[in-house]
Amino acid sequence: MRYLSPIKLYCRNRFFPLVVTLLLPITPLHALEQGVLLAAQNMIKQGQSLEALDLLTPHEEEYAGDTEYDYLYGLALLDTGEPANAVFAFQRVLAVEPNFAGARLELGRSYFDMGQMQRAQREFQVVQNQSPPPSVLQVIDKYMAAIESRSLKNRQGWRGFLQLGVGDDSNVNNATAASSFLGFDLTEQSRETSSSVTSTLGGVRYDLPLNFSSKLFFKGSINHRANNQASFTSTLNYDFLAGYNHSFGNSGDLSLALQAYSAEVDGDFNNQGFNLTGQYNHQFSAANQLGFFIRLGQVDYQPDFDIKDIDQTLTGLSWAHVFAGESRISLVLSTITGKDETVESDSPYGRSYNGVRLSASFPLTHRFNLFASVGQTNSDYEGRFFGSDELRSDEQSDASLGASWRVNKTWMLRSVIGATKATSNIDIFEYDKNVIMFTARSEFLP
Helix, strand or coil: EEECCEECCCCCCCCCEEECCCCCCCCCCHHHHHHHHHHHHHHHHHHHHHHHHHHHHHHHHHHHCCHHHHHHHHHHHHHCCHHHHHHHHHHHHHHHCCHHHHHHHHHHHHHHHHCHHHHHHHHHHHHHHHCCCCCHHHHHHHHHHHHHHHHHHCCCEEEEEEEEEEEEEECCCCCEECEECCCEECCCEEECCCEEEEEEEEEEEEEEECCCCEEEEEEEEEEEEEECCHHHHCEEEEEEEEEEEEEHHEEEEEEECCCEEEECCCCCHHHHEEEEEEEEEEECCCCCEEEEEEEEEEEEEHHHHHHHCCEEEEEEEEEEEECCCCCCEEEEEEHHHHEEEECCCCCCCCCEEEEEEEEEEEEECCCCCEEEEEEEEEEHHHHHHHCCCCCCCEECCCCCEEEEECCCCCCEEEEEEEEEEEEEEEEHHEEEEEEEEEEEEEEEEC
16 A cells, blocks of 8 residues: 655645645556656645646546545645635545545635635534644644634624615504593693604614624614604614624524613603613524523603603513424514613502513515514503502503515615504503504615
């Protein structure tokens, strides 16, 4: 049995000129075959890969499928700037000898030169698990560092979006349909009011990777909703968020984020808030993911509504499942539990609440998607309203159905119809609401 001697591995851009000893068994071949392979081997060793390619190419039809030939042919292709063709040669080798570490290392190099970093990383990791000699590990370590460096560079930067929407809302102020309560006539602002809606939402995000698995992220957005026939309910919201995310590879990720926001109603300041949120997602498999989050926050209203100021604690649990098969239908089941503690001792707005929601997505094509959602939230208040002998208790149910169409890589169109029904043991807090909206969203990079 004969073996190929050490081969000097050169990257096309001379990224890592290192000598790596790769042992490749050559099975007994007739004299012509041995002469061609040994001549090509010597040319590659001497840096004459182009000459080796000229020697090997005429024999491809005859030798393709032979591991020794495919390996040397792949090396010659790779070193002469043809990594895409080299991939096929190395894949032929591995189809016959899946444990041939040298061919898998060169396959990783080929993917690297093609810019396919995830595939390159996967091949290098397989070689690492085969306990190769130290010289090979040095090569892999340097490639892995280069992949990380490129990945960090590619992941760093900002992106933005702009979304425009039009629609109709049957009850923009979430108010009762009754005209009077406790013998008093209700003003327009306190009664159900319908209106056409125009919305504008824009935002930016900036990601700053710290290493291969961790990053800082920053988000900012402005959201304006004009209720054209009920301007007293039009809103303008400012939102800023800064956070940290750590990925555990295929097993999940952890994030911490601090959010600050401010809301205006009819052009005047209404409330502002601060939230600290921690979230953990665990990936059991490609089809199942479990998520958990906890949020601590504070909501501060304008002085005339200080009675509504609260400190908030909210926790949630979600489970997502993607069904097998071509349909790729997905379901998400989520639950929340929260507690609002009032800042003022005589405020009736303290409450405990819980909710559940089931969402589904039905991708008909890679561009067109149907989605639906149903949910319910129950709230039990700690104070009495309007002199009632009963503590306030509310129940809110909602359902929505929609479709989205990705026009191209930049634009997405979306339509949704939704209905909400709120019931309460205090009549004035009961209402019905129907909404239809059409939006166009554009995402952009600098």
